[in-house]
Each structure stands twice: as C-alpha cells, then as structure tokens.
Amino acid sequence: MPIIVVEVMPKAEILDPQGKAVAGALARLGAASSNAAQFSAVRIGKRFELTVDGAVDDAVLAEVREIAEDMLANTVIEDVVSITVAE
Amino acid sequence: MTITTPAVPDTVANAAATPEKVQPYAALGLKEDEYLRIREILGRRPTSGELAMYSVMWSEHCSYKSSKPYLRQFGQKVSEKMKKNLMVGMGENAGVVDVGEGWAVTFKIESHNHPSFIEPFQGAATGVGGIVRDIISMGARPVAVMDALRFGDIDDPDTARVVHGVVSGISFYGNCLGLPNIGGETYFDSVYQANPLVNALAVGVLRHEDLHLANARGVGNKVVLFGARTGGDGIGGASILASDSFSAGGPTKRPAVQVGDPFAEKVLIECCLELFAKGLVEGIQDLGAAGISCATSELASNGDGGMFIDLEKVLLRDPTLTAEEILMSESQERMMAIVTPEKLEGFLAVVDKWDVETSVLGEVTDTGRLVINWRGEEIVNVEPRTVAVDGPVYDRPVAYPTWIDALQADTAARLPRSTDLRADLLTLLGSPNLSDKRWITNQYDKYVLGNTALSFPDDGGMVRVDEESGLGFAVATDANGRYCQLDPYRGAQLALAEAFRNVAATGATPVAVSDCLNFGSPENPEVMWQFSKAVEGLADGCLELEIPVTGGNVSFYNQTGDVPIHPTPVVAVLGVIDDVARRIPSGWQDEGNNIYLLGTTRDELDGSAWAGTLHDHLGGMPPIVDFGAELRLAGLLSAAAEQSLAASAHDLADGGLAQALAEAVLRFGIGARVWITELMQRDGVDATAALFSESTARMLVSVPREDDVRFQGLCEGRGYEFLRIGVTEDSGALEVQDQFTIPVEELRRVHTATMSDRFGAVVG
Secondary structure (H helix, E strand, O other): OOEEEEEEEEOOOOOOHHHHHHHHHHHHHHHHOOOOOOOOOOOOOEEEEEEOOOOOOHHHHHHHHHHHHHHHOOOOOEEEEEEEEEO | OOOOOOOOOOOHHHHHHOOOOOOOOOOOOOOHHHHHHHHHHHOOOOOHHHHHHHHHHOOHHHHOOOOHHHHHHHHHOOOHHHHHOEEEOEOEOOEEEEEEOOEEEEEEEEEOHHHHHHOHHHHHHHHHHHHHHHHHOOOOEEEEEEEEEEEOOOOOHHHHHHHHHHHHHHHHHHHHHOOOEEEEEEEEOHHHOOOOEEEEEEEEEEEHHHOOOOOOOOOOOEEEEEEOOEOOOOOOHHHHHHOOOEOOOOOOOOOOOOOOOHHHHHHHHHHHHHHHHOOOOOEEEEOEOEHHHHHHHHHHHHOOOEEEEEHHHOOEOOOOOOHHHHHHOOOOOEEEEEEOHHHHHHHHHHHHHOOOOEEEEEEEEOOOOEEEEEOOEEEEEEOHHHHHOOOOOOOOOOOOOOOHHHHHHOOHHHOOOOOOHHHHHHHHHOOOOOOOOHHHHOOOOOOOOOOEEEOOOOOOEEEEOOOOOOOEEEEEEEOOHHHHHHOHHHHHHHHHHHHHHHHHHOOOEEEEEEEEEEOOOOOOHHHHHHHHHHHHHHHHHHHHHOOOEEEEEEEOOOEEOOEEOOOEEEEEEEEEEOOHHHOOOOOOOOOOOEEEEEOOOOOOOOOOHHHHHHHOOOOOOOOOOOHHHHHHHHHHHHHHHHOOOOOEEEEOOOOHHHHHHHHHHHHHOOEEEEOOHHHHHHHOOOHHHHHHOOOOOOEEEEEOHHHHHHHHHHHHHOOOOEEEEEEEEOOOEEEEOOOEEEEHHHHHHHHHHHHHHHHOOOOO
C-alpha cells in the first residue's frame, strides 16, 4: 500500500529548542572524538507517514495537503515542507 | 509585515539627506501625528532603525499612552504607611516589598493575552517566561508563579483549543523551570471567546542587599547582552499584536510568535543569581516586548542618559536579520547587563561557566544620546528619554456608557426564587466558573522547591521564605468581570476586596498589590470610561486598605470585532506571615469543629453566580464594598492564626455561602450539619439570599471545640459580627437543616465532571 510522507519543520525564524539542545550535545560529544565534523546548526521537525488504502491520485494528495496544513502542522509556528509518495 | 530595508542600511546621514523618503509608519502602528512628532524630535526624518524603535516603544503596550494619566493615581493616593515597607514602587520591572528579617519579596502580574489566542501553547509559555525574567531582573530568585485565566464559552468548539494550549503551555514552562504554581483563577464567559486573558504572575525572594535596578550608570561601563541568541521571533509583536485587535472576517494577522525555551531560562536564572551574588553587575534589564529597543532606551533613560551600541555584536540565530529586525526582535530568554570594565572578566567567567552566550555590545557614555551603529554606520542617534519615557500621552475621550443605567436598573430582585435550593446548589457547583479546576491545576507542579505551604484550592497560595524562622508570603488574584461590567468602580474594588480577603483567610497580613488591567479598546470612549472608573476604584480602595500598588500592566484592545470584553482588572494581593506553620487552610479536616460565619449577609444577588448561572441574568448593582470591615476581618484572622484558634477559613465570594460550604466539605471529604434559620432571622434575608448572596467581608471559619470560647472572645473583642451556623461531622454529607442533605460523593461528582467531561480526565 502506498505511503504518503508529510514533513513538517519549525518555521525558519522560530526558535527550535530541541534542535539547539542536540546541536549543543553534538558539539560536546564531538569534542571527545578527534575527527568529528563541525555542525553549525541542527533543526528538528516531524515526519508523518500516512498509509493509503488504494491508489494515490490527485484528489488524495489534495486532501493530504489540506490535512497537513490544517491538522498536522501548527502553521503559526511550523511549515509543511514536503508531501511525497513512498511506495 | 514587511519592513522596507534598503540594501545599504538607512543611516542617520542618509536620513538627513533624504527627508522626502516615504516611510511605512502606519504599517508599524504609528499615527501620522506621532510620526510627525518623531520628525520634530529628531529634527529630520527617522532612519528605518529609529522608526522601528519608536514604533514599538510608542505602542500602547510599551508606552501606556492611554493609561498613564490615570495610573498616576496609584502614586498619588498614598499614605505614609503605604510607603513604609515599599522598597521599589511602580516603574521598575517589578515592585519590591520589605517583609522583615532582611528579606524582601518582589511580585508582578502581566498579561500575555493576544499571543495566547494566536498560539495558545507558546503564547502562555512565554507569558510565564517573561514575568519570571522581570522578577530575576530585580535581583530576586523566582520562587512561585500563578495564573489568572479567562476563556470563552466552555462549550464553544474553539475554547478547547485555547484551554488545552494555554494550560499545557503554562505547565510546560513552569514545570520545566522548577517553579511551583500556587494558584490563580479560571473563568469562562463568551465575552472572552476570541480574546482569552492569560495573566501570569511571578513572585521572587531576595535579601535586601541583593536588590538590583534597571539603569545604566557610569561612563565607560560595558553594555552586555547575554542569554539566548537573537532571532526573528515576534518581530513587531509588541506594536502589532498588542495594539490591534482580531476580527472574525478578513485575513488574520499572524506574525511569527515567540517560542520559549524554559531550560535556557533556568540556566539564565542561576547565572544571574551568581552574577548578583558576586556583585558583578551594576544594572540589569530583561528583554521582553520591544527587545533591544526597549532594553537600551530604558537602561539609558534611567541612568546617565548616554549609550553606544554596536548592533553587529549581537549574536544572531539567523544571520539574515536586518538591523531593524534585530532592534525589534522579541526572542526570549535574553538579559542586558551593565558591567564595569574591571569586573567584565569576572562576569564573562560566570556566564561561561553556565554556558550562556554573551556579547559586549557597547558602553555607557556621557553624550546624552543613544547611538547605535551597524556595519560601521550610524543608524540610530536619539535622546533615549524620547523613546522610552516621553512617548505620546493621550487624553482619550471618555463617555458614560449609554447602556449602563438600564443595565443597573435591571436588578436580580425581579428573578424568581426556586424552592429547590438543593438543585440550585448543585447547578451552581457544577457550573463552569464554580466547578473544580483541578483538571488545570493538577497539570502544574505545586510543591517543587519544597516551600509551598498552601496552594490551590486554598484561598491563596503560600510559600515559606525563611526555612529557619518560617517567615512566608501569601498571594491571591481576583477579578469578577461581571461585577465590573455593572459598575467598574465598585467592580475593581470588589476584586481588590476579594484578593485581600483571600490572603487574610490564610492568616497572612496583606501588604501590597499588583494589578493587570484588561480592557477593550481605549479608542472607544465607553471603554475609556470603564478604565478610568476601575483605576479610580482601585486607587481609592488601596488608600483605604493602606496597601500600595507596586506595579503591574495594562492590556487594551481586548475585544472581538467591536465588542469589548467585560472590564477585567485582575488584582493580586501579597501578604506576609511570620511563620507559615501558623497558616490557616481552607477546608475542614476534623469532625466536631464549630462552623462560624463571620460578617453580615445582605440580599445581594445582582451580578451573582446565582443570577448568571440559574437565570442567565446580568444586571443591577454589585455588592457593597466595606473596606473598614475587610480590614477588621483581616486583623481578626491574623490574630486567630497567631493564636492558632482557627482550624480552617474560607472566603465567601462567587456562589456565596452554599459554594463556600461545598468547597470546605470537598477539600478533605469531612461533612457538616448546618443551620441557616438564625442567620435568616438575624440578617433579615430569605434562604436563597442566605445561601447564594455574594455580600462581601464574610468568611467561613471552623474552630475546634476547645478553642471555642477564646475564638468567640476574639470576635467580640474586635466587634466583628459572628454566628455559629453549624458543626463539622464525619457523616459523608453536607446537611443544611430544613433544606437539604447532599452526600459528599454527589457533590464531588457534580463539581469535577464539568471540566473532565469536556477536556478529558483529571490527572494526578
């Protein structure tokens, strides 16, 4: 059955405390290892996988787009960044 | 909202050279005459950076331009006694009161209404964060928070969204910070449907010598910004959000709201306290509404007057931010300190230890100007007072509301009184406003830090300050918007009287007031009349009670479309108790105690919960306020606490005696047998008034038998009206003789179902 993947990220201008915490942890852990890459930022979003009964057509995608904007994302502080179909 | 930003920053020189440039002052919330005044002050057009600063600082939210002329009364109507223990009064980040033994307490209540409607979770969370930073900036350790909430109709579909968001936001931020939430209040009314009120209160404790103020003195001292990085949060929020209102139709203004990080704030608290303890800061200011614009202009105005800032030194979360955006950003968890050059190294060592990012932005100067550079060019050059202090002041038109005479004439006396008082009591007990609020308060930590002596559902929250002596404080908040709609002068006084009485009921002595005045649009002359009357009522009331207003805030533009909210002046009263071990709880814990009703009951049902809930009626005149009686009652309770004569005390307010009895029963499940015939005869009221009247200066006190004689002697000695109306029993029921008997279980079921049926199970 096809799966529609919806990805939601905090808006660019919004603080992402989770991402900040992970970025801080990466820096701390990286300090212990000699050849760690340097990461200047981490942002954390959400991934939704909607399993569809039947085929994915434009109507289904339109519905998912609406659900994503209205319910999956809090569009005051988040953006829906992608809606893709994974088989 | 877009701010036009030229590729080359708009410099002071550029502004002087291009006077004809059209500027978007209206989109930033400035009126034409305000813009012209800025041009007059500067002698040229403002740069875009200056325009950003003036627009946020001259917004209603920051400048108090409509309320200032009225708020002066709080400073004018004062007696010597009111000044005696006041260490810091209005105008600073928060008021500070001397509570004895070298300790001081600072507290303040502030609104975060508009953000909490747009994004309830983050709006409420950052409301808590903001008020806590006000407390830190006085040099105090925050020790407790509290919230006064108003939501729309409990059954409106949008109410659940707001309730869930606001309550989770408050619990998230407060619980993560490790601060107990010790009480507050929650009301539902359709007038708050598209404009909920979230008023957050915080209390802090400090030693006298730790007091800090927000001023920038000492030429050459460094201006340091520390805490979170600056991002594009809530840009223009202060002016756009707080100075405009929402309408149902049309596109909603949805600017980026702020997101809070309580763990960053917790680190900031500890970092600041260490800086204070080591004497490393000269002045300090938190960053809230209007961000860097506010902090720099206020610090400079309150100090020597001059400051130089290199805006490029601000650490950014988003490197694409323009200078104007950096000036206006409302990123949370930031503080600004003034540090002497000799102590800078020590300062940096402390912030480094706490892993708090810091940058030195500039220094205090003797130029009398606030100068801000960006990439080597001067983009701001203003006299700081013109931004922070000498903003516009409006003498707004005031009009006596056309509808108020008819409303006051429509008294509840015409309403039918039922004979089934049992049903009336249960209907009231299960009504949204009188129902059990544990669905909310159980989501908050109440006992974290280990000093909470009383918290919800007791009348006030109480926290121990000194672990050796037991010295503590109590706080309560109150406001009844329905009363204020009927008569804003008396309604505001009733809010004050009730908060005062709630604190007195705990055994503490009330000493200070903070208020959060929530009203509709000041451009509506009828709203302005309500505001003027409410402030007058509060100032007169505080003078009679001899407790000062130490600070607070004003929130205007609370309305949906053209319909303003009921005037809602939330009053917080702070009290002091010598030893929290002698506190008085609100519920009955033992059987066989005598139940006394203190005070006189009048037939006062206008504006009451009885009229509103049972008859959907709002009209008439609210109950009479008698501050003399309130003072005597508070004195009596304080003496009873000192001599440990009262096993419990519970204030009578919304829902009257019936509600107070039910709540006292429900606290620990101890029942009671009560008789009201004697009360009806003595006060000349019928059973409905005896049970549901909301007359003030009344309290329900339970007294152990062995202390009965002494308690009666105390009341007689102080000349306060008292009547024994019952006895506590382990009967599992509340019996009002000749009227009804209700099992405790039934009371509990009715009381708790209202919230949990709509919002989900009660936790904990």
